[in-house]
Amino acid sequence: MLTVAAARPSPYTFDPSTTALLVIDMQRDFLEPGGFGESLGNDVGQLRRTIAPLTALLAGARAAGLSVVHTREGHLPDLSDCPPAKLNRGLPSKRIGDPGPKGRILVRGEYGHDIVDELSPLPGEPVIDKPGKGAFYATGLDALLADQQIRSLLVTGVTTEVCVHTTVREANDRGYECLVLADCVGSYFPEFQRVGLDMIAAQGGIFGWVADSTDVLAVLP
Numbered sequence: 769m770l771t772v773a774a775a776r777p778s779p780y781t782f783d784p785s786t787t788a789l790l791v792i793d794m795q796r797d798f799l800e801p802g803g804f805g806e807s808l809g810n811d812v813g814q815l816r817r818t819i820a821p822l823t824a825l826l827a828g829a830r831a832a833g834l835s836v837v838h839t840r841e842g843h844l845p846d847l848s849d850c851p852p853a854k855l856n857r858g859l860p861s862k863r864i865g866d867p868g869p870k871g872r873i874l875v876r877g878e879y880g881h882d883i884v885d886e887l888s889p890l891p892g893e894p895v896i897d898k899p900g901k902g903a904f905y906a907t908g909l910d911a912l913l914a915d916q917q918i919r920s921l922l923v924t925g926v927t928t929e930v931c932v933h934t935t936v937r938e939a940n941d942r943g944y945e946c947l948v949l950a951d952c953v954g955s956y957f958p959e960f961q962r963v964g965l966d967m968i969a970a971q972g973g974i975f976g977w978v979a980d981s982t983d984v985l986a987v988l989p
C-alpha cells in the first residue's frame with residue numbers, strides 16, 4: 769500500500785495493483801488554441817497548464833504499472849446519442865454537431881474530438897467514448913474497472929467543475945476512492961477550479977481526496 773500523506777482532507781492510501789489513472793477529456797477542442805473551447809471566448813491557457821504535470825504523471829503511472837484509462841466526450845455522427853436537452857444548449861451555430869474550427873463539434877472521429885498529441889494513449893490503453901459529462905453514464909467504464917479489480921482512481925483531466933466533478937461523484941457513489949490531482953485538472957474559470965477542488969475534499973472528503981501530482985509521483989515505485 770502507498771500513502772499520499774499530503775492529500776487533503778487526510779492521507780490517501782492506495783494499492784497500485786487496484787488503482788487506475790483516469791484521464792478525462794483531454795481533447796483538442798477543449799485545450800487547443802483555435803479550438804471549440806477558445807471559440808467560445810475561453811482562455812485555454814487555464815486548461816493547458818495541466819498538460820506538463822499530467823505528462824509527467826502519466827509517465828510515472830505507466831512506469832509503475834498502473835492501469836491508465838482515457839475518456840473523450842462526444843457523440844455519434846448522427847447525434848442519435850445526444851439528447852435534445854444537450855443538443856439545444858449553447859450559442860446557435862456553436863452547438864454539438866455544428867461545423868467547428870477543428871471539425872464537427874464534439875462528434876466522434878473529428879480532429880477536434882481527439883486527445884491532444886502530448887497525451888496520446890499508448891496502444892492497449894482503453895479510451896472510453898462517453899456521451900455525457902460523467903464517465904460512467906452510458907459507457908462500459910464500470911465493467912472495465914471491475915474486470916481489472918480497480919478500487920481507487922487517480923483522477924485528472926478537464927474540466928474540473930464539469931466532467932471531472934460529475935465523474936468523481938459517479939465514482940464515489942459506486943464505491944471507488946478518488947484522489948483528484950489539483951495540478952492535473954483544469955477549469956476555464958479560476959474560481960470554479962478552486963471551489964471545485966474544495967467541494968471534493970470538504971466535509972471529511974465527501975467525494976474524495978485532493979493532492980498534487982508531485983505528491984503521488986513521490987510515492988510511486
Ligand code: C5J
Nearest residue numbers: 793841926927930931
Ligand atoms: C465540458 C468537459 N466542459 N469535459 N466538458 O463541456 O468538462
